[in-house]
């Protein structure tokens with residue numbers, strides 16, 4: 567019997583499509599064994615380069631030393647109420663928009679958040695537009711829930727190409743997915759780009775007779791340099807759902823802790839929240855990890871030391887002088903391999919992350 571029959575046809579196709587990521591990481595391991603661990607940099611997986619900040623350990627020790635917290639049990643599917651409150655309060659300041667605790671759901675990372683969002687808003691065949699290049703898992707996440715990812719090329723400066731996005735909008739468009747600071751380009755979208763997108767999405771919603779959402783994937787929001795500010799997506803467009811995580815800003819990638827938040831002005835937002843909480847439950851996440859929820863409730867605003875990332879970014883930019891490579895000065899975390907320029911491009915911000 568053919569061994570491939572152990573997989574569904576769809577999974578066969580998906581594993582073959584993503585095997586290059588695994589091959590890259592295997593090749594890195596092979597080269598490391600050959601040349602030494604410091605001689606090879608593996609950009610295939612997005613593991614943080616730094617340990618979590620000291621505050622994280624202190625909070626964890628404190629939590630573990632006090633058994634009264636009921637640390638390891640189930641809780642409401644949306645998360646501990648006080649954690650949702652802490653995230654909502656911090657996010658309200660960050661976004662400049664008052665966000666009720668009930669508009670936050672604690673998730674298994676931003677990856678879990680995106681799956682919960684797509685499970686909640688997509689019907690089979692609904693389309694999600696994204697600027698290319700993009701985090702490669704997006705296509706799988708949309709397809710998990712019957713959606714179709716529609717990539718459109720980014721503008722030469724790696725910002726969103728509004729003309730290309732407008733041309734890609736169809737009656738099946740349900741969302742535009744953005745990621746700023748961007749993986750892999752490092753681009754931070756300016757407020758003017760968000761305002762332009764908002765105008766497009768309002769028009770598209772009117773014409774389609776249903777909401778066209780902006781889904782903003784923001785796990786790199788805090789990993790920026792040189793005084794760069796990441797503008798508020800909630801201030802730009804009312805029908806926005808954010809997802810983010812503590813994977814990068816607290817180096818907790820393996821702990822699977824993040825959140826999503828819905829803009830309070832979304833029509834029927836209470837029903838949307840009910841759907842999002844239900845999706846968190848029935849996708850099998852049930853709830854985000856309890857201990858981590860307790861920890862991040864006390865760590866709002868904390869961040870890893872960015873010095874190492876800034877130093878890496880400097881190395882990356884200096885490499886741009888090498889003949890076969892090109893690398894603009896990224897405004898955000900840089901973890902990807904160098905991109906080759908097209909002869910006509912001269913972006914102002916660039917390369918960053920990886921596949922996971």
Ligand SMILES: Cc1ncc(COP(=O)(O)O)c(C=O)c1O
Pocket residue numbers: 612674675676677678701745748749783785810811812813819824919920921922
């Ligand atoms: C752009 C982007 N979105 C989402 C994720 C998923 O992150 P997590 O689920 O760990 O929060 C990653 C991971 O590298 C990423 O680069």
